[in-house]
Amino acid sequence: MAAPLSLTPRRVGYTVALVALAGGLLTLNRSLIGVFYDDGLYAGLGWALAHGWGYVHPNLPGAPAAVHYPPLYPAVLAPLVGALSLPAAAIVARLLNVSFAAAAWGLVAWHATRTELLGAGAPRWLAAVLVAAAALAIPWLTVLGVLLSEPLFALLLAATIVLADRPLPPGGPGAVRAALLVGVCAALALLTRSIGIAAGAGVAAYGWAVRRDGWRAALAAALPVALASLGWGLWIARHRAGIDPDLASDYGSYFETVRAAGLGALGSSTADLARPLGVLTLGWAPSRLVYLAFGIPAIGVGLYGLMLLARRSAIGLTLAGYLVILGVWPFPPDRFLWAVLPWLGLAWAAGAVALWRRAWPRIPVAVLALALTAGYVRYQWKGFAGHWWDYAASRISSNFSELLPGLDSLPATAVLATDNEPLVWLYVRRPMVPLYLFRYQGRQLLEPPAAVQRAYLEREGVTHVLLSGAGTSSARELTRLRAAYPAWLTPVRDWPGGRILYEVRHDR
Numbered sequence: 001m002a003a004p005l006s007l008t009p010r011r012v013g014y015t016v017a018l019v020a021l022a023g024g025l026l027t028l029n030r031s032l033i034g035v036f037y038d039d040g041l042y043a044g045l046g047w048a049l050a051h052g053w054g055y056v057h058p059n060l061p062g063a064p065a066a067v068h069y070p071p072l073y074p075a076v077l078a079p080l081v082g083a084l085s086l087p088a089a090a091i092v093a094r095l096l097n098v099s100f101a102a103a104a105w106g107l108v109a110w111h112a113t114r115t116e117l118l119g120a121g122a123p124r125w126l127a128a129v130l131v132a133a134a135a136l137a138i139p140w141l142t143v144l145g146v147l148l149s150e151p152l153f154a155l156l157l158a159a160t161i162v163l164a165d166r167p168l169p170p171g172g173p174g175a176v177r178a179a180l181l182v183g184v185c186a187a188l189a190l191l192t193r194s195i196g197i198a199a200g201a202g203v204a205a206y207g208w209a210v211r212r213d214g215w216r217a218a219l220a221a222a223l224p225v226a227l228a229s230l231g232w233g234l235w236i237a238r239h240r241a242g243i244d245p246d247l248a249s250d251y252g253s254y255f256e257t258v259r260a261a262g263l264g265a266l267g268s269s270t271a272d273l274a275r276p277l278g279v280l281t282l283g284w285a286p287s288r289l290v291y292l293a294f295g296i297p298a299i300g301v302g303l304y305g306l307m308l309l310a311r312r313s314a315i316g317l318t319l320a321g322y323l324v325i326l327g328v329w330p331f332p333p334d335r336f337l338w339a340v341l342p343w344l345g346l347a348w349a350a351g352a353v354a355l356w357r358r359a360w361p362r363i364p365v366a367v368l369a370l371a372l373t374a375g376y377v378r379y380q381w382k383g384f385a386g387h388w389w390d391y392a393a394s395r396i397s398s399n400f401s402e403l404l405p406g407l408d409s410l411p412a413t414a415v416l417a418t419d420n421e422p423l424v425w426l427y428v429r430r431p432m433v434p435l436y437l438f439r440y441q442g443r444q445l446l447e448p449p450a451a452v453q454r455a456y457l458e459r460e461g462v463t464h465v466l467l468s469g470a471g472t473s474s475a476r477e478l479t480r481l482r483a484a485y486p487a488w489l490t491p492v493r494d495w496p497g498g499r500i501l502y503e504v505r506h507d508r
Helices: 002-006 009-026 038-050 072-083 088-114 124-135 136-146 150-165 172-190 196-208 215-242 244-252 254-261 275-281 287-312 314-327 334-338 343-356 362-386 387-409 419-427 452-458 473-484
Strands: 414-420 432-434 437-439 444-446 464-467 487-494 499-504
Touching: 002 362, 009 124, 009 136, 038 072, 038 419, 072 088, 072 150, 088 124, 088 136, 088 150, 088 343, 124 343, 136 150, 136 334, 136 362, 136 387, 150 172, 150 196, 150 314, 172 196, 172 215, 196 215, 196 287, 215 254, 215 464, 244 432, 244 437, 275 287, 275 334, 275 362, 287 314, 287 343, 314 334, 314 343, 334 343, 334 473, 343 362, 362 387, 387 419, 387 444, 387 487, 387 499, 414 419, 419 432, 452 473, 464 473
Parallel strands: 414 432, 414 464
Antiparallel strands: 437 444, 464 499, 487 499
8 A cells, every 4th residue: 555655736836847858858949939920929028028128029010019929938039039148148038938838837737646546446647647647748839949938827726626616614714815816817818818818717617506605705816817808909909909900800809800700700719629639639549430439539538527626626617717718719620739738638637537437338438438548659759759849940940040140231221021021130130020911701711812912011011021931921912013013022132942032113
């Protein structure tokens, strides 16, 4: 009996945190900031805060206020990008993200073990293995390799759930103060990623409807989230008009995104929710029929586990709200799922453990668990062998490392249109806008006709256009633009691989 008892929740938490830390350290790299676009925007916002510009996009002409991303993660980056060189800030920020992730997943494993989240009597090692496996998943390691807000969000969400699951002090001001602390953590999660609203709703609903803490505690938990939502919403309402409508997909508020996609697109992503998890666990399936034969029961076990978690922890209702938002949102859910992957794994395991305790489902559950585990191991083996977490980032970084020196000679008054403009701005510091324009109508991706794109470029005062590669989406739009206005763009420099810098001829 001594060996099982030695696996204490604290030891589980520390062990998983160390595993997550080791995996995260593998992702450290010297890639340029901005290879995944959003990381460049976060860094640019942090730079603007550090240099007294306010919460604005410093790369866009006129530096309009930012309304797309909540401000907490840029505020975390501000001291780094403000005081250090970009290479040094990138390394320190990546180390910080790795630390956030290790703390988050250690906290999740400790909490799941301590509270028997998988069910009374479930093996203690199971939660540790599941959370560690999620911490080492290739998609999550890919996120860790760049400056994205997911690690901070994961840590704040874990802290919120841990605090929300603690029994409140019996009555009086102590209970209200404890509930307020839960709400503050949830509000910080919301100010890191807007989808954090699910945590605010989930913890308040759990305390009121499941644990019966009373309406005062529920209101205390909801109040900080409501204030954070109101403050961010007022900021958006005040500044949303400053973003050019053609930039709404990348820079506009989420309200603009929903309006462009149309209400008919809401809910269109529901069928896509399980796809990223299927890629991670069922890539071995030789046919769609086999894929569905395992995938559909796996979804059923996960939903059953989510229902069980809703009775045991605030994470159950939080995940339910989180998934509903992703199902309603008209865009791919991948990145959002990786930020809660350990919780999703625990939900699935809770359902599997409960079914295992019955006689008849044991064999199907065992077969299903083996199939998913084999798929995960196969995916991870190939991913670690091929360094998949660094593949895309290193290619993009290498490409722009060749292009950036050729842009230093641009006039100080130049306005550049290019791909990955947040990255280019960080290293060139000229005003710039995205070259590629798009919007959604439902789930259909629409690109503008040449006349609309030219009008946009002229409206932004663009003087130069950089095509970063022949195979990019921008190349397709630029081909249409040059066909319609052949004398409007003049090549002034080229690189191998169809990479060309154009000068805009405003007299043509």
